[in-house]
Structure formats: structure tokens, C-alpha cells
Amino acid sequence: MNSSRRLHPDRDQPTVSDRDGPRDECGVFGVYAPGRDVARLVYFALYALQHRGQESAGIATCEGGHITTLRDTGLVSQVFDEQKLRALDGDMAIGHVRYSTTGGGSWENSQPVWRDDGREVALAHNGNLTNAVELYNELRERGIDFRGTSDSELIAALLSVEEERPIENAVAAVMPRLEGAYSTVVMTKRAVVAFRDPHGVRPLSLGRLGDRWCVASESCAFDIIGAELVREVSPGEAVSLTADGLESRQVVPSEQPSHCVFEHIYFSRPDSRLEGRVLQQVRGRMGEILALEAPVDADLVISVPDSGNPAANGFARVSGLPKDDGLIKNRYVGRTFIQPGQELRKHGLRMKFNPLPEIVAGKRVVVVDDSIVRGNTTRQIVGMLREAGATEVHLRISAPPIRHPCHYGVDMSSREEMVAHDRTVDEIARELGADSLAYLTLDGVYEAVGTPREMHCDACFSGEYPLGDGGEVDGKFALEQIAVASPG
Numbered sequence: 001m002n003s004s005r006r007l008h009p010d011r012d013q014p015t016v017s018d019r020d021g022p023r024d025e026c027g028v029f030g031v032y033a034p035g036r037d038v039a040r041l042v043y044f045a046l047y048a049l050q051h052r053g054q055e056s057a058g059i060a061t062c063e064g065g066h067i068t069t070l071r072d073t074g075l076v077s078q079v080f081d082e083q084k085l086r087a088l089d090g091d092m093a094i095g096h097v098r099y100s101t102t103g104g105g106s107w108e109n110s111q112p113v114w115r116d117d118g119r120e121v122a123l124a125h126n127g128n129l130t131n132a133v134e135l136y137n138e139l140r141e142r143g144i145d146f147r148g149t150s151d152s153e154l155i156a157a158l159l160s161v162e163e164e165r166p167i168e169n170a171v172a173a174v175m176p177r178l179e180g181a182y183s184t185v186v187m188t189k190r191a192v193v194a195f196r197d198p199h200g201v202r203p204l205s206l207g208r209l210g211d212r213w214c215v216a217s218e219s220c221a222f223d224i225i226g227a228e229l230v231r232e233v234s235p236g237e238a239v240s241l242t243a244d245g246l247e248s249r250q251v252v253p254s255e256q257p258s259h260c261v262f263e264h265i266y267f268s269r270p271d272s273r274l275e276g277r278v279l280q281q282v283r284g285r286m287g288e289i290l291a292l293e294a295p296v297d298a299d300l301v302i303s304v305p306d307s308g309n310p311a312a313n314g315f316a317r318v319s320g321l322p323k324d325d326g327l328i329k330n331r332y333v334g335r336t337f338i339q340p341g342q343e344l345r346k347h348g349l350r351m352k353f354n355p356l357p358e359i360v361a362g363k364r365v366v367v368v369d370d371s372i373v374r375g376n377t378t379r380q381i382v383g384m385l386r387e388a389g390a391t392e393v394h395l396r397i398s399a400p401p402i403r404h405p406c407h408y409g410v411d412m413s414s415r416e417e418m419v420a421h422d423r424t425v426d427e428i429a430r431e432l433g434a435d436s437l438a439y440l441t442l443d444g445v446y447e448a449v450g451t452p453r454e455m456h457c458d459a460c461f462s463g464e465y466p467l468g469d470g471g472e473v474d475g476k477f478a479l480e481q482i483a484v485a486s487p488g
């Protein structure tokens, strides 16, 4: 999934996320359920996946051989209302939520993508192709035009022009040509097919809804619609949901999975299940191990809400320190808001977090968060806690330092923007104004996750890219550069 224009992180930023964490995840969902209100099922599933993408949302349904797609920028609840959902009838449907930087062209890159270059398809994708430029050039040479600049549209175009019939065979023909990360759902007039790259970088799960089937980026989407998690779609597998039920094919052999370990640390919702475990518990365990690895003499544990909560609970359990809510989060600050102007700007972060002096004053405070990318938010939190009277601020992070960019679908900022870039942990602590700082080790992460490191990608921590590093090219924007160089 590609973003549109890239913004300067400090100067040119009309949006605000909950924190300065990684961005650019997406969420996908698909369901085949004749007789059910499929648009409403997708709506609620996307609602549960909203954390994976807050810039645009879309649903495509298929009724009587006719595919209708509705997508727009905004949250799921902003894009859809009763009237629009009622217009989206069908036996099957897919949906998508998208995270990206903002700017021109963001609507064009919203999903599901619809194409009809021989076969009508609607498609939703989470991930990032590392050979997008090659595929784009090849398709352009064949006279294929594109409306957006997303690699998702490339996959849709490849499936649309593919002569193999039916769609399951087209997916089998196209998958070996795709490199990088892709958890994808495609819908034709007959089927919803979900397929996952042979490394299984981004998550994708299969669910059962009565006697029908559905697929989702995360299992929390099943809970909200009363479906049951059956299993994860295997790396390299394609599952087809049709009137005949479920059909599975191992399209590309998967010798070595590379599941994104950051899904366990931060991206996925704590009530989602990955690799057999609910993430609330996995993250709590990360906090417990962090307390063992990096104990601190302090009076109080607080979390950076909400994503730091489970690890803070774990840290408090093992350290024996009391835990309280020293930072209150405004849950209604969206990604986009009117800029506060010079006078209010200095209070900027209080729009998201407000410290409670009554809780932290006079205390040596341990602040637990799940990750730090650029460090701007963390630095401000440390400053606010000191202003609120904390006598010491100790940072404990339930992930290792992020020092490398992600080439597999997540916008982590460039290496130079990362606070851990070229700095020791002591230097980072100084940069953030903290009395001490400690990160969970990679061994600690995997002890909590419970599955071996060999099965995962941890490139943003280790710099070891299991699918190759794309020659250090920022592949996410490569298509935009080409499109600008040769528009149309």
C-alpha cells in the first residue's frame, strides 16, 4: 500500500496521530455470506480494524454480478452512514481501512481498488511490494493506465488482465510475480479470494460466520460480528470463499515465514490473537520481562496510554511498584485537526495527553511505552511530567530501539529522523530528557511472543531484512516518483 505525498515530520504536518509511532498499516476484510447484510458486516469489521488505518475507508459489495465500490477519505464512521450502507447490497463484500500521510491524491489511493481490464475485480491490500517499479513499467508497456500510485492497484491490474480462469488460477499465476509483503483480498462476481505472501509479513486470519467464511487482518474483526477465528491464512496460501464454501491452495511454498514482530508489540489490537496468543497477554509479558531486565528504584509506574498499558501492567506486577494513570489521554483527538496556532501550539501535546499533578508530583516515576520512533512525543511527555512535579522520570520501552526503516508496508520515518539513529541508549536518554532509559531486548521480545525469532521480521530493530532491503530505496514512494517523471 502506498502513501501519497510525504510530509516533513515537524514542519509540514497537518495531521496528528496518537503518538509519533510507526504508521502506514492497513486493515482488510472479506466475507462471503449470501442472505446476510454483508455491507453492515464489513462496516463493523472495519470499525474494529480502525486502528490500522484512519485516513480512508471503503467497502465493495457484489450483487447479481455487479460490483459496487464506495470509498472516501476519513474514518469508517465518517465515510459511511445508514443510507450508504443500504445502497451496498450483495452476497459478498470486501473492505479496507488505510493509514498514510496526507496530501494530494489520497482519494485515488483509497481502497478497495476497482479495475476492469478484462476481469472485473475489487481489491484491498495491506503490505508493500518491493518490485512495484518493475511491475508498473511492465504494465505501462502493455498499455495499462493507472488512476492512483499504489502498489495495490498494480496487483488489481495484474489480476484483471490475467487470462487464467477462474480467479483462483489467476491468483496462482500472479502471486509468484509479487515480491514483498501482501495480505490481500480480491473480489470478483463469483468469489472472495484472500492471499498472503510466502513470508506472511502482515497478518491475515480466516474466520467462520455460521456456515460461511470471512477473512480479516486481525481476529478482533471477527469478534465484533460474531464470527469465530479458525486459523491464520498460511504464508503463500490463497483461500477462496464461494457458494461452494472454502477452498484452500498453497500457491507459493513458504520455506521461512517472516511475520512482522511489531504486530505483537504495537500494531495489532491487544484483543487480537496472533500465533495462538492474545496480544494483551503477550504485551503484559513484555512488561514483566522488561522489569526483570531493567529494574528501577522508583515510586510509581505509569503508562503512555493506551498502547503502553499492557506492558506497564506487566512492569508493575513484577517490580512490585504501584501503578496509576498519571497521563490522561483525550480519546477524541483524531488524525486531523485544525492547527492550534502559535499561542496554543506550545500546549500542543496536551490535546492528546494531560498529566495529573495529583498523581505524579513528588514521585520518582517509571513511564512505560511500547516503542519510540522520532521521540518528539516522548520528549514532551517527559517535560510535562516534570512540570507536573515528578522528581525523576525513568523511561522503560517494551521494544528494542528502532534504528532502521521498514520496507514492508510501515512508515517509520527515515533513519535520520529516528531518535535512536547513531545514538547510544544513554545519549537517547539525554536527548529525551529522561533520568534513565532502558529498552526490552530482542531476546525478551521473543520470550514474550513465544515463537522463535527465525519465524519473524525484526528488521526495524536489527537491520536484518528477511526479504532483502530493496537496495535501501524507499520503495513506498518509488511509484510516485515514476508517475511524476512520466505522468499518465
Ligand code: SF4
Pocket (backbone or CB within 6 Å): 201, 260, 261, 262, 263, 405, 406, 407, 408, 409, 410, 457, 458, 459, 460, 461
Ligand atoms: S521492519 Fe519492523 S515494522 Fe517492518 S515488517 Fe519488519 S518488524 Fe514489522
